[in-house]
Amino acid sequence: MIIYRRSARVLVQGITGKQGTFWTQKMMECGTQVVAGVNPKRAGERHLGVPVYATAKAAMAESPFDVAVMFIPPAMAREAALDAIQAGARTVVILTEHIPARDVMAIHHAASRHGTRIVGPNTAGIVTPGEGFVGIMPGHNSNIFQPGEIGVISRSGSLGTLICLNLTRAGLGQSAFLGIGGDPMIGTTTRDALQALDEDARTRAIVLVGEIGGAMEEAAADYAAGMSKPVVSFIAGRASPPGKKMGHAGAIVSGSFGSYEGKRRALEAAGVSVADTPAEIPGLLGLGQGRSDPAARALPA
């Protein structure tokens, strides 16, 4: 599962911490079905109205879940992710930034053995406006997210938030927001996310928000070349100096690899319109809907 649905039962690992508590409340307010939490030191207690277990495996036995979301510091992330994977989570959303690369590799390998979908690491989460969200996105903010037909993919949470805000202001609601993460080794790639939205019946057009570094936008361009749904892209980092990690561990240009120009060229060759600034995106979608058009906000049947 990449696109969040309200039917998904969610386990919050690290639910009792400050951020875990704050965002679990926000998720619940938004309609997300949080069924349990994990904290080995608070097992047996209840927190925010749901039971707390020592491990994801223990939670699965009594409060079955589909999705695990991790509010876990980097040094403990490997253990927590493996626990969720072995417990049988269908999807694990890893918010944690700065997990050691060797631990990330171990997580991805365990996930592929168990058939688990990993979103992240270093993702802000996934949002389906009108249904709920998993992660640390302002899914509860109706100025930013409105139900609609545009699928949004973003490596960055803050930039993804801005893009959704612009869409909502233009009267273009979203079918799903897929935060895939700013790390160099992520479980759900830009291409995976693009395919999921291409196959999603509620999505009519897609905004692909990329970043310099790596080759994920190029791989997504290969897929986009065969799509009939319109895809509009914005790639962050055009004005960034080469050879420097721009905040995200994945956002670095080495030589010509990972460059803005290479990504833009690949996307444009695949028929994707590439915006120069985020504000251009709603217009490039070519759906001809403005803020005044109430039909644009209508939920698809």
Place this chain on the structure above:
Amino acid sequence: MNFLEHAAKARVLAPAGIPVPRAVLCRNPEEAVAAFAELGPCMVKAQVPTGKRGKAGGIKPANTAEEARSVAERILGMAIDGHAVGAVLLEEQARIVREFYAAVLIDTASRCPLVLFSTEGGMDIEEVAATQPDALRRHRVEPEAGFDATAARALLSGLDLGGAEGAVADIVASLYETSGRVDAELIEINPLAVLADGRVVALDCKLTLDDSAAFRQAELAGEAAEEPMTDLEREGAANGLKFIQLDGDVGVLANGAGLTMTTMDVISHCGGRPANFLEIGGEAYTKSEAALKLVLSNPGVKSLVVNFCGAFARTDVMAEGVVAAWKRLDPDIPVFFSIHGTGEDEAVRLVREGLGCEPFDLMEDAVQAAVDAAHSAASRGAAR
């Protein structure tokens, strides 16, 4: 983080049982003379974290004590690829028969460690891949399978290593084991030399450690080469802020890497030049006051754009820090805000009441105003 050759060899290769030449690290010509007495004829090698040492004249032989002094003195006065040479490594001279290449790196696309070996050492590996693909072997290691000396032999089979097959296989297997143990992103021996006496020795080593693993490699991480940073960048790092100083005049303060890069892009799209990269997203969103001080300390800054789009980061917390710091610092430059997302109502109120500033609805408009202000400040400066 990167390591100098001497640290990589002495702290990582040698403890892993990978042979390295006898060597002494010297910080001045006198130490070089003493090292020569111990080593005899040797190579004097500049210790800088860049691969362009040889071509830049940073590696020279010394056959007498007097030569060791003069060569060390000359190399210690050099700057190579922007790095001042702070030390030289004096290393026993080796009679080289063959040069190979061996490396282990993290292949992000396959999410696996990748072992590389080439019979053409001393060359850039990308060049070998392009011009002599038959000389290059690569093996993606499935974490469960591991990579031992038997696997290394299989990787090398069919290559003519002139009888050094066994020694090389052991070294490649040790290199793999070590790369995992020290959380290396890249560990590269180039060249891996076969000497006239039959020994196989690592003549140079490049090591990059995974920054995210520094917490569990504390001892080794403490010996990493100092990153080339400006004073302000160093100050940022000390405060846990990722600050990159640029040569433009529009200061940037935004939350999250993606939004910060985008703010820089829009500045450049509007005809301006960003003065810095600085993000206060993630856990750093409470540090907006320290961040603002940093941006304003950059002497090139003529205007400032503050672009917040709160998801995880709360714009009200960030705005509170910025308003407080702005009042305290009272800078003489114009500032332009755009604020959306988590906490925006409170954040807008704080900026409006605290600074008498009305945030722009569109970040593009805030950026354009900041670029225009920087331009007119620059032309005022020119007129004076």
